[in-house]
Amino acid sequence: MDPEKAKGEPLLPSLGEMFFQPLEDWLKAENEKRFRLDQLAEWYFKRPECSSFEDCGNLPKALKEKLSRNFAFCSLKPEKALSSRDGTEKNTLLLRDGLRTETVTMPMDGHTTVCLSTQVGCPVRCRFCFSGRDGLKRNLTAGEMADSLRLALPKEGFESLNIVIMGMGEPFFNYANLKTFLSLCQAKRGFNIGSRRVTVSTVGVLPGIVKFAEDFPQMNLAVSLHAPNEKLRRLIIPGAPSKISELIPALKSYFSKTKRLVTFEYVMIEGINDGIKEAGELARLLRDLDCKINLIPLNDVPGQEFSGSPEANILRFEGKLRECGLNVTVRRSKGGEIKGACGQLAARRGEEDPKAG
């Protein structure tokens, strides 16, 4: 049940859904000056500390009141923020229909990385991931993604910002809204984030990979692979949307169009995909592809059916890939004690690790 409707309040369109043409049209219909659009964009995209129309200092009172009667400044309500010792912060955000989304903000080597979600729940149901346990609830709108980003930005400012679309959901199953949001990220009068600072992670939705190469050829693509062969991949990702035999040619074609290296994400699961045999198989699978491999230690979470690989297995796996000439890194675990790691953003409420508060 929609909490706002339940209270009998009208559900106003949110400002984040209105950039840029619909807002320009509305201002024109209201006989407002065109430069008001730029002022509103400045408050929305460049001033994350601004949280209401009332805060937009250079707008006339009458326009602020009119905007407040017609739009919600933000479609999300921050519920709680958890901070870990390494500075990682996880925010739970209440959507207007009572569902929840989450963001993770990570300070890293002089820049800030924000991890965003694109869906509530996920239809892919990777077996190591809490996000997919209940399947898909719904897609996030572009405005909700923009509001999530605003709320995740450090209010005290930041030197440089990276965006990773690796939170809850499969981004390419929500391509239209993702495209609108990424366009707002790129736009000079929008968030104005350089394309090379944006990474979108997919589990292998082939039509999405083709469209992404056409629409955002300068952005980065990450692919959740997690296994070197089809049988093992199906065990880990029962809902994988493509076969490895289709995925690899699609990524070769992606590289020939964009000249951007693909990053493969590989979650390290003890006794399942972390053996020397799997490392050799992975090296053979990827040897002709321009790519990087990112090994991700799986955080151990109570109730999870898989265990994370011991460090010795990760080092051995990494060594084998290097020996075969592959470009490999091991992701530093960020926000482990608040479950800020990939695929663990959205543990259901009530199932949360006691350490997460």
Ligand code: SF4
């Ligand atoms: S890891 Fe990603 S694709 Fe897999 S279930 Fe979780 S959110 Fe979905």
